[in-house]
Amino acid sequence: MKPAPFRYHAPGAFDEALAMMGDLDNAKALAGGQSLMAMLNLRYAMPDHLVDLNGIEALRGISDGPDGIAIGAMTRQRVLERDSLLAMRAPIFAEALRHVGHLQTRNRGTIGGSLCHLDPAAELPVLAMLHDAVLRVRSAARGERSLDMAAFPAFYMTPSLEPDELLVGLSFMPWPEGTRHAFLEVARRHGDFAIVAVGCLVALDGKGAIDRAAIVLGGIGPAPIRLTAGEAMLRGERPGIELFRAVGAEAAGLEAMGDSAYSAGYRQHLAGVLVRRALQRACPSEAGVIS
Amino acid sequence: MxxxxxxxxxxxxxxxxxxxxxxxxxxxxxxxxxxxxxxxxxxxxxxxxxxxxxxxxxxxxxxxxxxxxxxxxxxxxxxxxxxxxxxxxxxxGLSPEDGPLSDLPRLFAEQYALQCGFCTPGILMTLREVIRDTPDAGETELREALSGNLCRCTGYQNIVDAALAALALMRDGGEGA
Incomplete structure (x- = not known):
């Protein structure tokens, strides 16, 4: 199908885009378009105005500063996948991005678009939550505010954004050098949204015990879920297969969504197996071969 | 505009x-x-x-x-x-209008990498980026790149074979794509 008619706007500056989002009725911001364009084609979305953010250079880029790593909302997924700063300071990005759609969609898709679309099984919201990212959003009327990724999802596929607000970007403090990581998911086909996705970061102290850990699951609830109980179980302990099995069991106990294709019970099963495997993959010398 | x-x-x-x-x-x-x-x-x-x-x-x-x-x-x-x-x-733009096929479509034809041909233009354009961008790609990388193109005829094996042949040709100094 073809999109219903809309008025197309291509602001060259961010302030101009913000003014449009404030002034125009039923306006939708267009980022990489890898979800929105499909929704327009299928007429799931029928905005009166489309505000294209692709011409706004200021929203692109990855930088290292006092607030950690900052990523502009319109930075393309393909750029994140191949960025040398992220490869060094947050290598889980490259690993997870291989699961985000396909080469052809990553060439257009952006990190901000994925965060704002907020598909429950999307990989980039999992990464943002894993790193306790802080999101900057702005409107013409009220200026800028920051919020934690944990507070960003409002409902199913709905971020905490007012209709006149746009995402500027996100920032996070990278974990210490030597942090272990793994990103695993089960999807029906490579590049599909995950049924369940798991990302984990594990930092060891000087004596080989776990100093700090973060585990996030996608596809289980309406938004990514932090496995805080499992993280607490890991803290201060030495990595090992029995410990990881126990954390996996904790994940399998999470309340899960079910749908016609994949039941809640199946997702819980995947959550348990993937969390255990992800921790094993992050700590292979301590926890042995993955089974 | x-x-x-x-x-x-x-x-x-x-x-x-x-x-x-x-x-x-x-x-x-x-x-x-x-x-x-x-x-x-x-x-x-x-x-x-x-x-x-x-x-x-x-x-x-x-x-x-x-x-x-x-x-x-x-x-x-x-x-x-x-x-x-x-x-x-x-x-x-892949081959000159009146000239012979360039390497990639020629290898597709020679290696029976298409049947109905509906998916072929998309597949060739995907491979054009992969071959230009990562000439040292192996079968795993090729299959990952091709995961974004559906073919309901071939089962992909001949497509992968033709693409591998194009990569080999490129490494030997050919145009590849």
């Missing part, structure tokens, strides 16, 4: 039109289209380049894949107005 001249009565929901100019296969082309016209429909209906195919129209099948500034993109998930001033490459 102009500012979107409205033709007819605005309140009556008349179409917003743009004159869009882009370089397609090395030639500058201009045509007028609605703001909602996607890139692959622009190529097919407004520039009459019907080599790029339209399959699912929601970014899943990859039949509409074209290159924009050297990157493979879904032609159904990008508006024509967004390609204003860009370099677009389509299947028509």
């Amino acid at each position: 102009n500012d979107g001249t409205m033709t007819g009565d605005q309140d009556g929901g008349a179409a917003q039109r743009f004159d869009v100019t882009m370089t397609v296969n090395g030639i500058e082309r201009t045509a007028s289209c609605e703001g909602r016209r996607n890139l692959v429909d622009f190529l097919r209906h407004d520039l009459h380049l019907t080599g790029s195919h339209v399959g699912c129209e929601h970014g899943v099948c990859g039949a509409c894949t074209v290159l924009v500034d050297d990157h493979a993109v879904r032609g159904c998930l990008m508006l024509a107005v967004q390609a204003e001033g860009r370099r677009v490459e389509t299947i028509e």
